[in-house]
Amino acid sequence: MNTVALSRRSLIAAGGSVLAAGVLATGVSGLLLPARAQGLAPTESMSGGSNNYRKGAPIVERIGKGGFWMSGTVRRAGDGAPLAGQRIQIWAHTPEGQEHEPQSHGATLTDKDGKFRLEMPQIIPIFGQPHGHLAYDSGEFKTVFLRPIMRSAKEKSLEAHFVLQPA
């Protein structure tokens, strides 16, 4: 029922990588088993998720010139209720800047359904993997850093989902 397509990379990773477990856990608990929302487990920070984080990135219409979409949802642990107005910070290595550079960072707020969507420049592989970074770090809930990986460097969008627990 829950067919999670494993790429070659994530299959190889499954042996030792915490990441594979993280991605699967997030995907399964966040997307594929809404019936179990009653006991929805909080999302754990991913290893390396906070690398090159800059606290307090400004809320922006889009990061740089755009062309790539980062989207996802923010829900509450336990009942899975969507969380509106939550600030999600996003950064990545793109043609417009390296991960640590300020212009590579931006933030957006979730809508009433707990969804967020921010346009940003195309993510390009850095340190051997095309990946993005997202943070929830506003204090009301426990801080979570995510580091989703693109299946292919050619993709034009990437998703990440947060299930937050009270701080």
Place this chain on the structure above:
Amino acid sequence: MRSAKAPLIWAALAAVICVPIAFAAASPLLEWRGPLYMLAGFAGMIALGLTLVQPLLIAGYLPGLPAFRGRRVHHWTGGALLLAVVVHVGGLWITSPPDMIDALTYTSPTPFSPFGVTAMWAIFAVALLAALRRRLGMRPRTWRIAHMSLAVLIVAGVTVHAMLVEGTMETISKAALCALVIGVAIKVMADVLWRKRATSRGDSPARQ
């Protein structure tokens, strides 16, 4: 025949190492990388290439470099391999310290990192043992077992690391180089083990 064979072998060796590096040099990803990051990447590719050269030298397979002379070159290229790894890791550290620290502490999310870091420690260990083996009074047999075990780690670590990295290298030329690194390492180790077994039994080292 014999005169044509030697240049052909050298040309093939140069091609198998230089073609992947040339492809990487043409990668569009380089446009968005700083000079140090690029240097680190190419140092890694040179290290991969040297991993192919090392067993060829020690086995005396390269024309004009029989084993007794190849051994001396092997020491120098071993030093170059060590240097390439230091530049690779150092350059990446400066490019993104948190990512490199994750890798070195085996806490990186990238599946290729532990393979690369393990190969790095194995290369350091071989270099250290090679420098100290006389002082430690290491017997040739002990040295050989230690070096070959570490070489297995190096070859496996370097090739898996390289294949899993999604970077500037082009996939097919990279895979060909990695396959050769593994193939040559297996061949040379099999030859060494065969010869040792044959000589310890008092047989002729020649096969069959």
